[in-house]
Amino acid sequence: MATFAIGEIPNYFNMEFFKRALENGLRMGDLKILGISIENLTMGGENYCSNIFRATIKYKTSEDQQTEQTIIIKNMPKQKQSVLSRLNIYRKETIFYLDIKPKMEALMWYLDKPWSLAARHFHSTTEPEQNIMFEDLSMLGFMLESRQVGLDLAHAQIVMEKLGEYHALTMLMAERSPAIIIDHFTFGLLNKDSIKKEAFKALFGAQLLKLATLVAEYPTMAPISKKLLKYYDHFTERVLESVYPLRGNVNVLNHGDLWVNNMFFKYDCNPTKFKAPSEVRFIDFQLCYYGSIGFDINYFLNTSVQLDVLKNHRGSLIETYYDGLVRTLKALPYNNPIPKFTDILEEIAQRESFGFFVAFGFFPLMSMFTMDSQDNSLEKFYDEEFARRKIELMFQSNPRTMETLKYSLQRFDELKVLD
Structure with a gap:
């Protein structure tokens, strides 16, 4: 059963939402979500283009192993989308993480050293709102x-x-x-x-x-x-x-x-x-x-x-x-x-x-x-x-x-x- 932290958390942040995010981000299937804890990290003066949430998800793999994953959700609610719609921020960032970042990090193999530019992308959605999910760098x-x-x-x-x-x-x-x-x-x-x-x-x-x-x-x-x-x-x-x-x-x-x-x-x-x-x-x-x-x-x-x-x-x-x-x-x-x-x-x-x-x-x-x-x-x-x-x-x-x-x-x- 999901347990939500205090804050304006979208009601569609549910089991199915996070199941899709984890299966896509971890490249795994048949995951079973056991519990979700969500923290609202949005702060005035810090986050102007989006709302930020941290979700800790407990889950079980198809091999019956229990573990957890923490991800960051960058949520762009409709009221902020209306102000920023001409900037195409969701489209730009999604293209960057899906089409550009992986190629860059692969190209750095030429330098023969581990190199990462940004957090790993987990999942993106456009409905009912625009959301982009990443690994939690603080972890x-x-x-x-x-x-x-x-x-x-x-x-x-x-x-x-x-x-x-x-x-x-x-x-x-x-x-x-x-x-x-x-x-x-x-x-x-x-x-x-x-x-x-x-x-x-x-x-x-x-x-x-x-x-x-x-x-x-x-x-x-x-x-x-x-x-x-x-x-x-x-x-x-x-x-x-x-x-x-x-x-x-x-x-x-x-x-x-x-x-x-x-x-x-x-x-x-x-x-x-x-x-x-x-x-x-x-x-x-x-x-x-x-x-x-x-x-x-x-x-x-x-x-x-x-x-x-x-x-x-x-x-x-x-x-x-x-x-x-x-x-x-x-x-x-x-x-x-x-x-x-x-x-x-x-x-x-x-x-x-x-x-x-x-x-x-x-x-x-x-x-x-x-x-x-x-x-x-x-x-x-x-x-x-x-x-x-x-x-x-x-x-x-x-x-x-x-x-x-x-x-x-x-x-x-x-x-x-x-x-």
Whole structure:
């Protein structure tokens, strides 16, 4: 008999639902479900596109062996689907996990080392709602780091190395199977339709104006404040210019949402004593798009690393990324010329304006303390009063936010991004 934890759990999460998920994910038949325990992991300020559940399923195999399996269910209820329908997030992520991820992990056999990019896919459904089910990485010893604190150098290095490897694999697959990599992933979260909407400017433009007001309080940053106000006067055009054209000279399948909450880390020893991770896996491939490598790198650096890392180790992190990219391309049967380091630097430089948008548009929301963001949701941000109150909190909730933005704005100004 199923026992449900407290929370808004779909009533179709029943024996038959999980029997199909396990039989598909474990490649086994004739399973008998003995019991189900479900925990609602959905948190405001953490999960914007979906609801997250953890199910622990006790079952018996056809050989009469009793065991259990824990899986994560990514549930996209109809109210969230209506807001995000144009992004095709379910279709993109399902294609990624079924058609792309297995090929990537098989290709890494060329490097003669065990390599996994993400959690194992178990099952997907479209009715009565969209659901994608995965293995629970926490059961394998993986854990999240704090979005409020950001990643230190050791964590950032392992992410950049993995990103370089992942990007290299997508370059090969785009060469060999363009219909899978290129044709299905033509736009991301920031696309022409969303950027041109009044609601987009109402929210993100208001954040920019708030930031301009705050930095004006620092005498040395008054000129930057004026430039932010000029940016706002041509807001839609400037944001579009930061994103389009998507293609550069070195193109990959960008993850599209590479920030702290979409990375799970594993440690060889007690992480409270020694914080260097031994492995990282990425999650949430629902916003992937094919375009310049500069997008993922600028997104990650402007949302996820600690200020000291951003100030003092940006160059070395890009070198780590490049080492992972080139090492993987050389090991693979990749036929095109391997990009030079200067090519990568140029791609990143050409997308600094995208990094600026991410810095003022996404980072303040991502770094909010839990007590200030626990009631955040996509639907609520359509309410003007709610959005106004949250914009006030975004820049005040966490001291790290303004400290990082002051440094980043000065850097963007030196690079002429704000002109």
